[in-house]
Amino acid sequence: MSAYEDLAQRFRRTGAIGGAMAVLEWDRSAMMPEGGSDARTEQVATLSVIQHELMTDPRLAELLNEAERASGVLDTWRRANLREMRRVWRHANALPADLVEARSRAAAACEMVWRRARANDDFKSFIPSFTEVLRLTREVAAAKAEAFGLAPYDALVQEYEPGASAASFDVIFDDLAAFLPGFLAEALEHQAARPAAIVPQGPFPVAAQRELGLKFMTALGFDFHHGRLDVSLHPFTGGVPQDVRITTRYREDDFTGALMGVLHETGHALYEMGLPAEWSGQPVGEARGMVMHESQSLLVEMQVCRGLSFIRYAAPHLRAAFGGEGPAWTEDNLARLYKRVRPGLIRVDADEVCYPAHVILRYRLERALLAGDLGIADLPGTWRDGMKELLGVTVPTDRDGCLQDIHWPSGSFGYFPTYTLGALTAAQLFAAARTQDAAIVPGIEQGDFSHLLRWLRANVHSLGCEMATDDLVRRATGAPLGTAAFKKHLRERYLGKS
8 A cells, every 4th residue: 555545544544533523513593402502522532632643643654654755646636645645644743732622612612602602692691611722722723823834814714725824814804894885885785775675574484484495495506415404502514524414493473584594504515515426535525625615605695596587597596485475475576585785783684784793893803812812701791892883873782783693603713704605705706607617607597507507516626625716716716816897796696787
């Protein structure tokens, strides 16, 4: 057995452990009774340590060195896989086993506390467990910063988007921060000059909402032989490519949020299901990073499913599902409903124009928390100030403020910026797709998403980690990632001009 073949076998084992943890984490959020928390924490922590021990085996370093010396005989995909193996190995070997275990336990415990604190609007009860998560996150950041020669925050970012940095985020966010306030005012003025969207009146039974979501998931290409839809406190996608689990949350007085949550997570799921099957279990067969992952969810939800072509297809199904009739259920009104610009409190319910402000706020706050420039006790007040400054809204409760997201309780610092970079990538990819295949938009209007899915499979999904995000975007669109396509999209949709 060659060094490369030995490595592939070892990484297949660690990949299987990671997949098992992913399903266990899905179960924790979607199915597990609260009383199972301690047992689940023990299971996940133990698997994390086992995976870490496999990755820090000294023999692995020897095999990597040997395989890299002989990499000239490998084909392009195997060389890419070897590169990704080294990247994964560096992350694992930057941390001691006891820190890996402590981080896993603290995040699991904090998530359960967060659930109760959010439900009860009780930030004070959240502070002790979150303090421990933040302490350990700083330790992880320091260890990886030393190993990678990066700033602590940039070292954490590598877990979600390899090669990205705060400096690269700042360029994008400064551009958007200069553009969005004026555009928001212009979009609100344009919207005010047209008839206001009529909000359909419920109740909208959860069973009907679920069936509608399943119908649209099927149309988009979700394979229920390899996936399922469930309910959780915070919508997410979990599992593995052969068994993709997505969740949403329902309100009987408003079907729009749950439906868009389903469509958003379906975008994630289609990406996972479309990853190169021949490289399953290998690092190169995984999703490129969270920028590309978020681009796929936002392409489906924002670019496609809030567009007029999708609304024309969806409107009859919406009316049938809820017995809707009258002006509120016309295509024109539903289109206005789904492209309303409304500065609000909740990130996952935010429109495209306001969404980047939510991300910019979280980006600023998590950097300040990590650096020690912001104390945890001061987080609610600083959050309120930021929402007022960026979106002009008043935050009445911590439930709808700094407790709304699961990311920080789970220790995911460095994740939030990928949402906005994903939105930019989604706009650029969808513009390129429509240019390259004229059948995509007419297909969407008829409920035929095969042309779009085929383009995404060829240009994004099937490529896995074969190339860097920037290279993938340039290959698919002919240009590096930028803000131009996103701004053009916003002007066309919300101002009716290019």
